[in-house]
């Protein structure tokens with residue numbers, strides 16, 4: 001197990017606290033797949049319950065006694081027959097990451113990231129966040145007995161997420177700036193050794209998140225979907241899930257790979273633009289804006305990894321506007337009973353748009369990932385809803401009201 005630079009190939013010890021290679025490249029955790037292959041089989045995996053730690057053999061942990069867990073992962077993969085029928089599709093699934101302990105997939109990354117902090121003996125952890133990263137880190141650091149510092153873009157964090165970060169006891173600092181600016185600031189603190197950084201530039205976080213890919217295979221009885229569609233913000237998750245699929249193929253758990261399709265909001269779509277314009281690098285969006293605050297990011301740190309995931313898997317990249325996002329959020333709730341936050345609904349909005357554009361074959365087996373719980377952003381949900389009918393306590397009036 002080693003940390004390796006994706007650009008120049010330089011290797012670093014797993015215990016080195018470093019977020020980028022000296023050359024500036026992103027780091028990645030590499031394993032000895034031959035020894036993993038000898039140790040695990042589809043059957044042996046299933047001796048542990050479904051969740052992040054079922055895949056311990058694929059994770060960068062030296063001392064399992066140091067694991068910090070709130071029982072993350074093991075989220076449902078719903079077969080969505082109502083929605084599929086509506087869209088004229090054959091086989092559609094939703095992997096609902098809102099079912100994690102703090103309500104988003106970030107918990108998968110944090111159980112591994114905070115375990116790493118534990119193994120390193122670090123006392124203070126921190127992150128910049130559009131909301132969910134801070135909620136998750138605050139919870140896991142509370143469980144680990146560590147101090148937690150979070151930087152948030154002022155006024156742009158959904159209410160549920162802010163409540164979580166404060167309530168789990170983190171030191172919450174709002175800046176007069178956006179997420180990208182908050183990330184630069186907290187990274188400076190990390191380089192000054194004031195805290196251990198747990199944004200997705202930290203490759204250990206992505207190791208936890210790659211288990212979404214493992215679980216999808218596991219839940220489909222190792223029948224790989226044709227395409228996986230998910231929202232893209234800082235671009236860690238799409239990179240992580242792609243890494244998971246590749247590692248399952250490398251260790252012969254699966255025999256092919258899905259296409260990875262990334263969806264961004266119209267007002268924050270540097271990756272979509274780079275893919276469509278055939279660029280090798282993104283051009284950052286200076287003023288990202290969208291109702292989907294979890295993906296309101298203009299300069300995704302994992303862009304290089306995400307561009308590789310989309311291009312080398314043969315996937316697509318598309319943007320959706322706020323209206324399409326809210327429509328999809330409602331549709332998913334009202335056809336399948338799955339309530340997700342706006343950013344998460346962009347995967348569904350993207351699916352619908354790509355179908356309408358004729359870019360998705362309706363006979364394919366498709367998995368949309370919904371990244372966070374709808375309760376995270378009650379303001380957005382209430383704004384998009386019809387208000388309750390108010391009546392007096394009178395049976396006659398009530399009988400009339402239900403007929404309306």
Ligand SMILES: *Cc1c(COP(=O)(O)O)cnc(C)c1O
Pocket residue numbers: 104105106132133200231232233234235236237238294295341343344371372373
């Ligand atoms: C963090 C987050 C995203 C974006 O994930 P990235 O790894 O930053 O691309 C999308 N949706 C929700 C709900 C999130 O919390």
Ligand SMILES: [Zn+2]
Pocket residue numbers: 005006007008009010021022023024025
């Ligand atoms: Zn390098």
